Amino acid sequence: MVMPNPVAARWVLVDTGPLYAYLDRKDPDHPKAVTGFVGYRAESRPLYVTNYILAEAHALVLNRLGYFASRSFLQAALEDFNVVRATAVDELRAWEIVKGRVDRPFTYCDAVTVAVMERLGIPLAFSFDTRLRELG
Template sequence: MERVPRSINERRVFVDSSAFLAYLDRNDRYYPEAGTVVEALLKARYHLVTTMYVVVETHSSILRAINPMAGRQFLVDGLKGISLLPTNSEDEENAKTLILQRRDKGYSFCDAISFSVMERFGLYLAFAYDDHFRQHGFSTPINQPEWP
């Protein structure tokens, strides 16, 4: 039986730069899977959310992995239908604390801020191919063919 999300938080999926890049870069190892996940999320009417930190990181990654034209196209069309969640100084402080406390992890500042925002908004689904999201306790599509 298909699990039906009961609350608005269960209907929201946080999108990480690793997922944006997997969806856009044909050379990304997760490219085929990312397209399938996007189709499933849209069909099930999930609300996609991210932060401006992720947008900045994604744009930079696209410039390196694909080309400047793709980076510009992402800024014009890549965020259609995706809501930006606000970040605040508390998220930044939480991120710094997490990075300093979890020295065994290679969390980027952007990822740590994403974790703080997800926790603050009560989100648990992360469309991410960065294993740090799973390690931090969020549900990701990595090795889960029926995700979400």
């Protein structure tokens, strides 16, 4: 059972989609990403990413926007976001989530995100992924 964390009630876990869309002005979700980040910053909400999301977003930026964009992204992300490392318990919980989603497959990265949110009591994910919103 996850205990409520009153401190984490203001935290936002940021998914890969908004991170990438914010950087790529050609991405159809770019305006939503900008609006979301501006809004969360205006509300002084702490923004978190998992080490899995950071790795996934870095790979996406590297493959689509190139080395220099990926390097700048990683430097900014490490400075601007709170990075939460997934634990072994999170990874086991993620495996349970993946095994249990036969009807609608879930990526391991997304399952780790859900597990971390459960563990820390983070109520909100900034994500464009409908599957993540189903569990979160």
